[in-house]
């Protein structure tokens with residue numbers, strides 16, 4: 001089952017895998033230094049509503065092949081600084097001066113040159129390690145990078161991160177065990193390096209890992225940084241001593257200001273010089289964090305005083321002067337960044353939806369719980385419906401049962417689209433992370449989501465109809481069957497598009513669930529079954545009935561059943577003919593199905609028009625869904 005196209009193409013080039021172990025293309029030759037001066041971020045304080053600096057005057061730099069640790073107590077501003085440095089969106093007013101080599105950075109050049117690894121892995125659990133890197137390459141590399149080169153990059157990254165043994169292992173889903181937590185992190189970092197960035201940002205790369213796994217992850221990153229001259233900036237909580245010592249530099253923050261900025265090797269000496277001796281055998285990372293943390297101190301005044309002493313000492317220190325000097329620029333002679341050696345990021349936008357469809361396809365056929373269970377649920381529902389309304393006859397006493405079955409078939413099936421919410425929210429979270437990394441936008445996501453849904457929803461429609469339609473004994477003609485399939489398929493397409501719209505708008509599981517259930521409840525009550533359209537009061541009719549996709553599905557299915565069928569009337573005690581609906585065939589003791597339709601105000605023509613309305617509604621939901629994703633950052 002796991003023998004996919006990806007494996008096949010990768011295997012065909014297996015001969016190159018060892019050649020890729022030391023891959024020159026990963027080497028950064030364009031960026032020698034990245035520096036930042038006076039980074040200040042001001043927000044409107046939540047409580048006082050006054051301007052508040054959550055970062056002020058942060059200056060620093062990192063050089064090719066160096067690894068900088070951004071540390072500080074919780075709330076000290078690490079994430080905010082990391083986001084400013086990575087040119088990501090930050091709440092508040094940002095003032096900063098960022099330089100690559102000696103050149104002021106631009107967002108465009110920076111995106112091409114850097115990669116950002118989020119705290120939470122943005123991985124698809126049902127892909128293998130190698131497939132993950134393959135899709136990262138497909139989504140981020142331009143078509144000018146040949147297939148052989150892609151494979152070489154993948155293989156070199158697999159070996160650089162010590163993942164040879166896990167190459168064909170799944171990342172892992174909640175029900176299928178995959179690689180370990182530390183290996184997952186390594187895959188995330190490796191995937192972000194596929195574009196050969198010069199600067200790598202890591203947000204809490206060791207969170208959730210034990211100290212051995214943390215050391216392993218950071219050690220791999222360190223080796224890569226040294227070997228390929230990559231500049232690494234990582235925010236990190238409390239590393240163990242050995243992990244801490246892997247970093248070259250430390251930028252220690254507290255309450256938005258610098259408490260220390262300099263070599264890791266000089267921490268002990270520096271703090272001893274300003275009057276804070278580090279006990280022997282103490283983890284230096286723990287020592288410095290405790291020193292600048294004011295949150296849990298018994299004596300708040302004392303800890304605040306101590307922090308001010310440390311921050312003032314840093315301000316006056318040689319380390320601060322050195323940092324400022326190396327972050328100041330000779331703007332008269334800027335060194336141009338050679339963009340020809342910098343990687344060209346960006347896959348062909350036309351191919352991105354195809355790559356996303358390919359990825360979803362692998363995910364759907366491996367992730368049985370998410371997809372197979374839903375199919376089984378629909379088949380079970382079909383059996384339930386077919387046996388409840390079992391073999392209805394064309395006697396007039398079954399007309400109501402037919403109508404109820406039609407309502408249930410359309411309305412309940414669209415209601416069950418709520419089962420798609422968890423899977424969609426998972427895809428949405430991956431999309432948000434990949435969008436932040438500049439891989440693709442809402443259009444590619446919407447398009448691929450819609451296209452991948454089509455065969456799947458058609459399969460559900462067909463399975464459901466094959467069982468339920470014939471068991472119930474709806475209009476037993478091939479034309480009748482396929483017309484029913486068409487309406488149910490459109491129904492599910494609309495229901496799923498509604499799920500996408502509402503879940504994109506409110507991406508919280510329980511709230512999205514409530515919103516979709518409410519919307520479906522509304523569409524059910526005004527679709528014409530509960531209250532015939534002619535009787536429905538004007539507000540509900542004009543505001544909601546005409547934009548209710550379930551109304552067109554109910555109408556279409558009703559016309560399919562009653563448009564051309566006849567039903568036998570009953571016989572009274574005197575043996576006379578008693579028809580529930582009057583029609584031209586009353587003399588033959590029959591009811592023409594159209595008489596049933598008339599009570600709802602339905603005519604039998606214009607099917608094309610109503611199918612058109614459905615397509616407009618589906619398109620409308622998708623366009624709105626796209627707009628929501630576009631507006632939400």
Ligand SMILES: Nc1ncnc2c1ncn2[C@@H]1O[C@H](COP(=O)(O)OP(=O)(O)OP(=O)(O)O)[C@@H](O)[C@H]1O
Pocket residue numbers: 043044045046047052054072073074075076077078079080081
């Ligand atoms: N509007 C605001 N009003 C007041 N304080 C704010 C506002 N916005 C952000 N902050 C504060 O700015 C600080 C910086 O947050 P940031 O997430 O960068 O810290 P952090 O060091 O990454 O924290 P953690 O380690 O807990 O993730 C926090 O203390 C936060 O409460």
